[in-house]
Amino acid sequence: MRQELRKFVIDNFLYGKNGDSFADDESFLEKGIIDSTGVLELVAFLQSRYGMTIQDQDLVPENLDSIDNLVRFAEMRIFEKQVQ
C-alpha cells in the first residue's frame, strides 16, 4: 500500500518524476506537492482503490499530508470496515 500510494502521488502530482525527493514523513504541503484540487483527486483514489468511505471531516492534514499519514489513515479505515 505504501508503495502504491507513493506511486500515485508521484504519477499524479510530480508527473512521474523520481520520488526520492520526498520522504515518507514529509508534508506534501510543505514540499509544494499538492493543492486542494489534488487533495480531491487523492480522496477519489483512496475511495476507488481501497473502497474507503471518506467524509468531508477527514480532509485534514493529519490524514492526508504525507505518505505516513495516508498509510495510517487508510489502514485505520480498512480496519474499521473489517471489524464492523
Added chain:
Amino acid sequence: MQVESFLELSAQKTPDKTALICNERRVSYRDADDAANKLAHSLKEAGIERGDRVAVYLDNSIEAVLAVFAVLKAGAVFLVVNPSTKADKLKYILNNCRAKGLITDRVKLSRIQEQLAGTGDLTTLWIANGTPETTAVPGKRILSLNAALNDPTVPDGPPAKKCIDIDLAALIYTSGSTGRPKGVMLTHLNVVSAASSITTYLENTPDDIILSVLPMAFDYGLYQILMAFKVGATVVLERSFTYPYKIIEALIREKVTGFPIVPTISAVLLQLDLSRVSFPALRYITNTAAALPTEHIRRLRDLFPAVKLYSMYGLTECKRVSYLPPEQLDARPTSVGRGMPNEEVYVVDDKGCKVGPQVVGELVVRGSNVMKGYWELPEETAKMLKPGPLPNEMVLYTGDLFRMDEEGYLYFVGRKDDIIKTRGEKVSPREVEDVLHAIPGVAEAAVIGVPDEVLGEAIRAVVTLCDGAQLTEMDVLQYCAANLEDFSTPKSVVFVSSLPKTSTGKVSRREVSAFAGGTA
C-alpha cells in the same frame, strides 16, 4: 497617511486585541507592532534605506506579515514573492528591482542558495528558523529573522519616519505578455486609497474576523491583512485551501465574519457536504480573480443564506475596480458591479472616447488607487497609463473589454491580450511557451486556456516535436513543474504535427485555441 500606520494606529487604539491568528499562534496588535519595529531597526542597521527594495519570500505566516510592516517602517519598499516561485525567476525579480534585502526561511533558502550568487545588489538575508551558524551564502550577510523580531537590545518604537505618501510602498510582480514578470509600483497613497475604498463598501469594523487562505504575493491576499489592520480587525491566516476541512473548522472555531475566495475555492467548497455545519458568525464572502459561474452563486447562497456575497473585479495595477452590491446579485448576476467609492470607471472606444451604455469598449479606471507604472518599463507603462481629463493626470487602461448598463453596472466581455486566468492567477502563455521551447525535442509550442470547472481556465500546451524526438506528456509536464510556479504548470499536453501560423510566420495562439478547445 502611510501604510505602516494601519498597524501603528491599531496598536495604539487596541493594543491587547488579537491582530493575527496563524496555526496555534495568536499575536496582539501591541506585540505585532513591537516585533515589526525591532525588525525595522535591524533592516536600517543592515543599511536598508528609504526607497530600497526588500523581498519577502515566505509562506503565509506571522513572520511574513511582520516583515511587510517592518520594511515599510524602515522607509523601504516591500515585494512579496509567491513561495512556489522557482529560484531562477526569484533571481530575475531580485535583480530586476535590485533588492538589497531578502526575508525568507531556511527551507526556501536551501532551494535558492545557488542562484543567490548572481544577485549583485542583495546584501543581507533574514532567515526564519535559521541561524548564521547553520546557513551561509558567500558574499551575503545572514541574520536570524526570529532573533531580529525579538531583539531586546533595540530601542522601543519605530525608526524615524522619512517617507511621504507619494513614496513607493510596494512592488507587486505580475505576469506580462512578454513572459517576464513586471513590478507594479504602488505608492502609500495608492494602497491607502484602495484599502479605504474596499473597507468602506465591505463595511468592515474592528469586530470583523477575516480568514485568508490566499497567498500574500497575490494582492487580494495581501490586502486582507492590510485592510484588517487598517480597521483594527483580526486576521486568521492560513497557508492554503489544500485541506478544506481544516479551513471549515477554522471558520467555525474562530467565528469568522469575512471569507475572501476565488472561483477555485468555491468549486471545492461546493463539492463538500456542509449540510451538518453552520457558520452563524459569517457576514460576508467576497469573490474576485475571475467571475463565479452563475450556478456557483446560486449554490453558495443556498449554502450560506444569511451571508452577503460580493462579486468583484480588479487588476493589480489599481488593486480593485468594481464590486457588485450584494442586493444587486439577483437583478444582475453576471455583472461585476460598479466602481468602488472614490473611483471613477468608464468605457472607451479605440480612440479613447467615452461610449454610451451597452457599447463594448476598453475599461478605464481613474482614481488615487491607480499605480505609478511598471518598475523601469516605460513602454509597458505607456500602454496602460494614458493621459486623463486633468493636466498631467494619468488614468489606467485596463486592457479588458467591458460594457456598462444604463445604471453604470459593468459586464466583462473579454481581454485584449492572451493572458490566461487559472486558479485565480494570471498566467502569461508566453512565459509557459518559453519554458516549453527550452525542452530538448520540442520544436514549437503554443499555450492556451481551456474551460475547466474547478480552475476557471486550465492551461493546455500544444506542441510539435523535432524529428525523431520522443517525449511523453509526463516528460513535458515534469519539465514544466520544475521550472514554473505550480499554477503556471500546464494541466495537459497535446502533440500535433504542425501549428497554425499568422501571416508573419508566428504561431497563432488564436487559431490553436479555436481548434484545441480553448476559451479564447
